[in-house]
Amino acid sequence: MCRSIKxxxxxxxxxxxxxxxxAAALQYVxxxxxxxxxxxxxxxAFDRAVEAVTVATRDLLADLQVKPSPQTDS
Structure with a gap:
């Protein structure tokens, strides 16, 4: 989709x-x-959309549960 969104x-x-x-929200919009x-x-309308996507992004990142990466044995 949008390759510049990291x-x-x-x-x-x-x-x-x-x-x-x-910045990610702006690229998406x-x-x-x-x-x-x-x-x-x-x-x-454009600015409202950027703000809404920014809020949705903040909420998503706050709610994601990411499994910790396995530690490697040295």
């Missing part, structure tokens, strides 16, 4: 910031809408 969950990423989540930057009349 994985934000552990163990692929640590210390994920709100900016990371918003751009891809879905087909707009790199919305027109003036679509800006409000």
């Amino acid at each position: 994985t934000l969950r552990e163990p692929f990423a640590s210390d994920v910031t709100d900016e990371d989540m918003k 751009r891809k879905i809408s087909g707009f790199r930057a919305p027109s003036a009349r679509n800006t409000e």
Whole structure:
């Protein structure tokens, strides 16, 4: 789908910031809408969508239960 969106969950990423989540949301909304930057009349809808996807991303990452990776014996 959108190759520029990086994985934000552990163990692929640590210390994920709100900016990371918003950047991923922005890329998603751009891809879905087909707009790199919305027109003036679509800006409000575009911005609402970015915020909604950011919140959904934050909620998802907070709720995911990731199995710890097995430790290797040395």
